[in-house]
Amino acid sequence: MSSSLIRLRQLGWNAAVEQRFAAYRGSHQPARVCRVDDAGADMAGGSGAIRATYGGALLCTAAGDATAWPVPGDWVAVRDWPDDRVTLEAVLRRSTLLLDGDGGVTAANIDTVVDAGGPDLASALAAGQTVAVVGSRDAVSAAVRGVLRDAMGPGTLPLPRRESATQAVAVPGGGVVVAVPDLETTWSLVTATARRPA
Template identity: 40%
Template sequence: MTTSLASLGWDAKFEAAYQRFDRRGNRPGRIARVDRGVCTVLTATGTIRASLAGRMLGLIAKDPLAMPSVGDWAAIRRWDDDRYTIEAVLPRRSAIVRMTAGKAAEGQAIAANADTVAVVESLDPDPDPGRIERLMALAHESGATPLLLLTKADTVADLDLLIADLTTAAPPGTEVLAVSSHTGLGLDRLREYVAEGRTLALIGASGAGKSTLVNTVVGADVMATRRLRADGRGRHTTSYRAMVPIPGGGVILDTPGLRAVGLFDRRPGDSATPVDGLAKAFEDLERLAASCRFTDCRHEAEPDCAVQAAVEIGDLTVRRLENWRKLQREQSRERARVSARTKQGRKMLAIHGRRSRNTWE
């Protein structure tokens, strides 16, 4: 089946970035799925399976963030034996990057080149404002436009009151959209985010309704769904990241449920200025903190503390303040890990360099 690249988001900027790879045997394509180094790629002439070229493996060994991700645009080469390889990944405009598990201070790109990143939170069972704030930081860090998407809106009685309460977990100015795959509430507005050539990425916990939402927007059962467990917690239905084209143009990037998300303070791509997702997600607190009397205010018992003053008059909840502090501590620890890893890497390079010189001498 052929695919219009423009409907997948291909434009003049990606075309310009591809020019250095535009040679005989090459073609551009967008990665729809990654399975242990073999990628499903959508191209203008159809869907193909491509492995990683040797140069790509070398780049990944140096930086795990160079690993192709769902949503990436890539240069694909066709060989004489009808084999395909990914020769290069084009610069990313946005990337959802989370901290990998383990001791290594490394990030993992779980989706790339989204125009909008929707934090998906289910209204049934009880939504978690703290999780929304964490995922909002991740969405802002990506460089895309964040959206708070509240699913299963048909299951709650006082929808307006609940929306107003959860809106406080999102930065001022963030669109909050309540949707229901059952009644169709909010779906027309949601489809605007996947209009011709636009990309919407979904992130959220298991059971939030991401896969059901994808099926509803596409109009077919393209993603598997499962019921919640007896305790109300979500099941991991989607075990892989996938790019799903939408009839009429546009794509949705669906991701597996995220139970724990480590913030990784780095955004790859062609932007010279990384986005501080945590500061963006808590922009209201950052503004308050800037108004405190002391620049090193801890927002506890210091005089003329604008943050505590906001708590006292009800403009800021204690819960949001405590979560801000928690995520700041986590970010500080992560930055320390990255710094230590960088210093260790430089030290090993220096040792290797000295050994090489001694060998030749």
Template identity: 35%
Template sequence: MSSSVLPDFYDLSALGWNDSLAAGLPAGTLPARVARVDRGAAEVLCAEGQLTAHYSARVRRAAATDPVDLPCVGDWAALRRLPEGRFELEALLPRRTAFVRGGVGRTSQGGLSGDSRGQVLAANVDVVFVAEPALHATDTADLGRIERLLALAWESGGHPVVLVTKADLIGDGLAFLMDEVASAAPGVDVHAVCSVTGEGVDLVRGYLEGSRTAVVLGASGAGKSTLVNALAGEAVMETQQVRAGDGRGRHTTVHRELIPLPGGGLVIDTPGIRRIGLYEMGEGVEAVFADIEELAEECRFADCGHDSEPGCAVVAAIEDGTLPERRLASWRKLQREAAWMASRTDARLRKELQSKWKVIHKEMRKPGRNRP
């Protein structure tokens, strides 16, 4: 974080602190908001400025059981000042919202394990900006990536917004691209943005009035850090040009970071996301595919699989060109993945419960247990 934007102290209300959070603060602790995390410690913003706080044993134990309980950027935390003067992150306050991706575990060989545990990318976020770049070489967006990120955004509890970044690179193809993206994001605002020229930046800033917090998500080279710098009015995050050959970017941002903005509001910059696994989906997928859900209500059969059944409104919409066939295929893919993750999560919870009862039964069988 640029030293020029670090004050000697922070107004907690400007960071999002309120009476509801204050009611859950443990006695004798100091409230702080997590701006950046490292191994075993976090950089936090509080009334005393920016501090480093190491995790307490309680926090480490909780995170060992479930990585979702690890402190993450955007969290509100309770700090305790130790006798030697340093601070310890004693506990996390309940999250209002959380953007969680699943399936991020790895095997000992370095491959993806298909772990049902999640990873929190950002917490207590009001707005989720999904950044998709407009590249000069093509007018086709990665609609599947947009749909996947929107499913997680809806599930997080934040308000999703799609930003077509680098809008100056595509020329006359921008209108077509905007329509294409809008078709994959029903009920979601879609805006064209160029951080270099300033186009759309004030519109984006309008989502961050007061103490609202946003997270910017997207692939490497999507212009996330450049947008954050434009919002901040100075270079608070390092940026890098995309490769000339394929328009792809490299991971300039290597960590997530919370940036307070001079005009109010906060924004979380993130590294480019390569893998976007679903996690404990409730209504996220349904919200992204609201158009298919509405069509399905008109099908003749309530359990219609939208394949070859007579009277299928979804198939009819594909045949008359109202619904792209790609969108139905994407809906099926995310539905299958959400169901698979749900089964993995259920199996993990059952295993953890069984392990817990084994420990309890073992304790009960010890000699002298429950004897007068």
């Protein structure tokens, strides 16, 4: 098994995601969204960290459907161009959506949601799941840093920044944590069949 495939599996790559990516095989690379901003997205892929701007195909799709924008946890198709540009071209079909109290998409492809102060985070990660950690900014930051410190050992950096933005982090040894600060009480995890980008 290649090191690229091992990295993808650590990010949650499985047969279902591979099937969703099939139309892009050969011309794009798969990646998992870690963090987004107005200019593009930070992602993790088989070759490591990737920074990409939004490509034309995604911009056209998102112009007609605001839920098509990538969010942490999404699997996406990324294109490398001959002039060294890297663009995020499509968000793959999502399995679940984590919605805030207003119905906005906060994260995608989440298996389990746990409270930052609860005991369930380590056991969910041990099962290799993608776990959304919700709570106050300080509680979410402390929970994610604790899990990473336990997985990587003391003094290992970088750890995620303590900020208000939702971000995903792969945990060595299994599982992906999506830190969702300031989403403490009103949220819902729904299947994504009714809201479907590319």
